[in-house]
Amino acid sequence: MTARPLPSLFRCRSGAAAAEMALILPMLIAIMFGGFEGGAYLWTEHKVVKAVRDGARFAARQSFSVFDCSGITDATVLATVKNLTRTGQTTGGTAKIAGWTNEQVTVTAVCQTGESYSDQGVYATESSGATHVTVSATVPYPSLFGTLGFDTTGATVTASANAAVMGI
Numbered sequence: 001m002t003a004r005p006l007p008s009l010f011r012c013r014s015g016a017a018a019a020e021m022a023l024i025l026p027m028l029i030a031i032m033f034g035g036f037e038g039g040a041y042l043w044t045e046h047k048v049v050k051a052v053r054d055g056a057r058f059a060a061r062q063s064f065s066v067f068d069c070s071g072i073t074d075a076t077v078l079a080t081v082k083n084l085t086r087t088g089q090t091t092g093g094t095a096k097i098a099g100w101t102n103e104q105v106t107v108t109a110v111c112q113t114g115e116s117y118s119d120q121g122v123y124a125t126e127s128s129g130a131t132h133v134t135v136s137a138t139v140p141y142p143s144l145f146g147t148l149g150f151d152t153t154g155a156t157v158t159a160s161a162n163a164a165v166m167g168i
Contacts, residue, residue, distance in 0.1 A: 037144050045157050047096045048139055052105075053161040055085030055135035059107060060163035067131045067165055069111035081107050085135055097157075100139050109133045109165070136160040 059072065059081045066074040072081065080090050082102040087093030095101075112130045137159055143152035 033145070033148075040144050041141065041157075044097055044139075044141060045159070048137055048157045049159040049161075051085050051088065051096055052135045052137050052159045054088065055081050055105065055107070056133060056161035056163040058084050058090075059133045059135060060165050062165070062167075064131070064165065064167040067109050067133070069109065069131070071109045072107055072133075078107060081105075081135065085137060097139050098142050100137075104137055104139055106136045107133065108136075131165040132162055133165055134160060134162045 059077075062072070062074075062077055062081075066072055066077045072078040079102070082105040083093065084090050085105045086095050086100050086102055088096060110132050112132060139157045141152070141155040141157050143150070143155055146152035146155075
């Protein structure tokens with residue numbers, strides 16, 4: 001066998017595609033998994049935003065008698081609002097996001113007086129004025145990267161929704 005001269009080595013193209021693939025593959029994998037993670041985060045955020053909105057709407061349709069200016073006074077209604085927010089059902093159900101508990105849902109109410117609408121319509125007979133209920137949640141984000149061994153502790157999704165109490 002004869003030795004190839006050095007200039008012919010630089011002209012040889014065999015294996016160039018494999019070398020280029022080896023250089024590009026890590027970046028392609030990172031972009032692909034980053035796209036998956038971004039999509040999963042947006043989907044999780046959408047579920048939390050929709051859930052707190054549904055919880056606030058449900059809470060706002062409860063009787064004026066279950067509210068005072070600091071929140072819901074009826075523990076059963078409070079538990080129902082939290083469960084509906086977390087699962088989409090008034091009783092039972094499975095959490096919309098793995099690891100989401102009722103303790104991660106907060107329900108507050110604020111009485112507003114002095115507003116142009118707080119002494120009219122459905123609020124005319126309410127001495128505390130118009131009550132607004134806010135449902136908030138801070139949920140741990142179940143990261144796809146976390147399942148691959150990356151440290152994603154502390155990643156959360158937070159949402160809040162507000163609705164005026166209309167009574168029943």
